[in-house]
Amino acid sequence: MLIRVDPASETPLFEQLATSIRSSVIDRSLAAGERLPTARALAESLGINMHTVLRAYQELRDEGFIELRRGRGAIVSASPHSYDSLAAGVAAVVADARSNNVSLAALTALIREEYQ
Amino acid sequence: MLIRVDPASETPLFEQLATSIRSSVIDRSLAAGERLPTARALAESLGINMHTVLRAYQELRDEGFIELRRGRGAIVSASPHSYDSLAAGVAAVVADARSNNVSLAALTALIREEYQ
DNA sequence: ATAGTTGTTCTAGTTGAACTAGCACAAAAT
């Protein structure tokens, strides 16, 4: 379980964290039932604040990717379905955007608008 | 050319503006060569600052959607290709995400990561 | 039962991006 974080990036730390863990759950490098580091431990190893880690954890909990329990920590949820088709679709769209010189900002804006 | 803006939204005003105009260019409700309102005029009609409008315009210029010239204003670029397949792909991915209860934040995070 | 662990909740302070405001200027249109 390798988690990197870039304080200089414009994307918030808690989002970087959530993104990293979410991807690991989706591609199954983090198995259901597996334990994540405790918020305090992960915060210390990354040199950031515990609350920032917990904000990422809470976002993932709200999305159903993990479960949080006091005294126990964070555990990867049993995912009810596969994300394979979604991952494939994302890859295709991103490739299409790239070949048409559509920036990341433009693409995410299109996604956001379509999602409403 | 209808442009709406929501000051209460968490997405920046200049991004909302850029998104709105970008979409109009992509779906051709704004034709190539067409003039956009001047920054000062649009700012006044929206009740926001000129610099905020110009920031959106400059983003769209950097993405190649419009051209900016002093004394003349903003003009929609002649787009070298069609965005139809991209728009279709975005719609499909968003629909897939929705049906799998994948949040907008999670989807954009996946996109961002795939884009690198 | 007891003690330790861990998420939860609260207050409070700092930092930086977004936004606003006003001005002077350069290039283009008229």
Place this chain on the structure above:
DNA sequence: ATTTTGTGCTAGTTCAACTAGAACAACTAT
């Protein structure tokens, strides 16, 4: 020549993100 319009600059405000520290509740382990 005058006006229009984007560009560039300085400066101040607001708010989310982040940090910090503390007390607490639920759970684990012994």
